Amino acid sequence: MMLELRDIYKTYTQGKLEVPVLGGISLTVEEGEYLAIMGPSGSGKTTLMNIIGCLDSATSGEYILEGEDIAGVSEKRMSEVRLHSIGFVFQSFYLLSRQSALENVALPLLYSGVRRRERQAIARRALERVGLGDRTDFKPTQLSGGQCQRVAIARAIVNSPKILLADEPTGALDTRSGEQIMEIFQSLNDEGVTIVMITHEPEIAAHAKRTLHIRDGLLVNSAGKPLNPNARPGVPAAPAPPAKEPAPADRTAEITAPRIKAPKLPKLPKLPKLPKPGKPKAPEEEAALPQAQQSAAPAPAAAQEAPVISEPVRPKAPVGSQHEPPRPKEPAEPQAPPREEISGQTIIAALERQLQELNNKQDPSGPAEGEGPADEK
């Protein structure tokens, strides 16, 4: 078995307000499965994916990933799991726009401490694998949306994860590009990679071997009836831990606290990044690394800092976002940092800072920690 969720509840706390989102999800994913999760906007898909991806913790319930009880592990271990066991693909790619495709793909290897030459060779192979062997030196702005997503997939698989989590991987793509992504997923799954994919599109879900539906935070059957008889329709607050206020200095608090999701605007054009108070810097990357690629390095403390809003690179006008209103500009509020997209983006902010440090060292694909200078040329 690859992973098992048992009676997972997730309730966000916004000040005094409890926002119940997941209402008792039980789910088993076998090794080598290809699972699609569908459901209306706001039903809790991304929340569930974030828990599966060790980006967020459940309020209650058990999560076993490859035999390991994830609820009990440290943030550092969560980072290791993300880095080595899980590949992430997002609708918005999260590529670093100033780095080439090769550098983007090689980044997780950098965090893994792989030497430069090897990093580049592995990244090149990953790019060839997704049909972009001739685009290694292109930057995301020089690539189409579909190509960007293929770079993101190459990056997701570069550490050979056992499980690939994809949140609307084709949501910003045209049909043809979406099909290419599906072909890649299929071949990865044929090789044994477990895939869990969120999608709104039935044609995309049809590529998976199994499809689950989620509604109001509950897994439901095709008739809309909850699969879990104990689940609580209407998504009540988590029943087990009464008034689970700030769990004593645990990562749950760290990760969830900074996040408040105002009107959900997942597919909008990029926001200017807010300058970090006290750290004047030329506008950094507007793109961000996905959480999957973070090393164990982003310390929880970093994640607690004022989050930097960073939006994905949008090289092409996204398809399918026509209904969305223009995104309001976030006010710069040094004292009260803007609330942001879930945990992932908090971590992304930490990642960006890491990358900034790397950039400051002149060579963004420079040596990893502990790497011998002889390796660098």
Ligand SMILES: Nc1ncnc2c1ncn2[C@@H]1O[C@H](COP(=O)(O)OP(=O)(O)OP(=O)(O)O)[C@@H](O)[C@H]1O
């Ligand atoms: N940090 C948070 N604080 C408060 N509420 C949150 C938070 N994160 C998510 N929510 C709420 O949880 C619900 C589910 O959000 P989620 O992002 O999981 O939906 P989704 O199914 O992925 O939707 P979409 O298809 O639009 O991406 C939403 O109502 C959202 O407002």
Ligand SMILES: [Mg+2]
């Ligand atoms: Mg979502």
